[in-house]
Structure formats: C-alpha cells, structure tokens
Amino acid sequence: MADCLFCKIVEGIIPSQKVYEDDFVLAFKDIAPQAPTHILVIPKTHISGAADITPENSAVVARCFEVIAQLGKDIEGGFRVVSNCGGNAGQTVPHLHFHVLGGAPLNLTMA
Ligand code: AMP
Ligand code: ZN
Numbered sequence: 001m002a003d004c005l006f007c008k009i010v011e012g013i014i015p016s017q018k019v020y021e022d023d024f025v026l027a028f029k030d031i032a033p034q035a036p037t038h039i040l041v042i043p044k045t046h047i048s049g050a051a052d053i054t055p056e057n058s059a060v061v062a063r064c065f066e067v068i069a070q071l072g073k074d075i076e077g078g079f080r081v082v083s084n085c086g087g088n089a090g091q092t093v094p095h096l097h098f099h100v101l102g103g104a105p106l107n108l109t110m111a
C-alpha cells in the first residue's frame with residue numbers, strides 16, 4: 001500500500017533494524033521500545049489490522065506466529081505478544097503487527 005509506513009519498511013524505502021526476514025514475514029526492532037526486547041513481527045502483505053484477518057489471508061498470520069515462536073526462544077523468562085486494533089486500542093500504524101515484548105517483568109500497559 002502506497003502510503004503505509006510498514007509497507008515502506010518491507011520495501012526498504014524506510015530503514016529498519018531487521019531481526020528476521022523471509023518471503024512472507026519481517027521482524028524488526030521497535031523504534032521506541034517499551035521493554036528491553038521489543039520486536040515487531042509483520043506480514044509482508046498489507047493487512048490493516050487484526051480485524052481484517054480472513055480465511056484468505058490467515059496463512060501469513062500463522063507464519064507470523066511461527067516466527068514469534070522462534071524469536072521467543074531467545075527471550076529469557078518469557079514474552080508477551082500484543083496486537084492493537086483500532087483507535088481505542090492505540091493502533092498507530094494501520095498494517096497488522098505483533099509486538100513481542102520481553103527481557104524484564106512487564107506491566108500491563110506495555111505496548
Ligand atoms: P501500534 O501503536 O500498536 O500501532 O504500534 C506501532 C509501533 O510502531 C509503535 O510501537 C512504534 O514505536 C513503532 N514504530 C513506528 N515507526 C517505526 C519505525 N520507523 N521503525 C520501527 N518501529 C516503528
Ligand atoms: Zn502496509
């Protein structure tokens with residue numbers, strides 16, 4: 001999508017600190033970390049948010065969670081996965097993303 005920040009990161013137009021990439025999924029460090037480890041895992045295809053997951057596009061969502069499981073192995077003590085959807089939830093980037101947070105005890109407001 002032309003005007004989407006995370007699509008631009010996927011395309012390399014905007015730089016990111018990548019921690020994982022394959023044909024379908026990209027994971028990169030959040031620019032404003034809320035925890036010692038704060039990674040964003042996104043599908044490379046544009047999906048606006050969790051409310052737009054459908055039978056037609058959910059395979060890439062499953063792939064995101066396979067990547068989260070792999071990344072999580074390196075996060076000692078466990079981790080949290082968060083996906084904000086819509087304004088009341090605080091979603092600021094309308095491209096589906098999963099916050100992966102860890103590295104310290106987390107409070108309930110993180111991400
Ligand atoms: P949300 O508020 O749930 O939509 O999450 C969007 C996240 O994207 C926030 O945690 C931001 O810090 C993060 N973010 C915004 N711009 C960038 C960027 N250029 N690189 C990495 N993370 C970003
Ligand atoms: Zn996008």
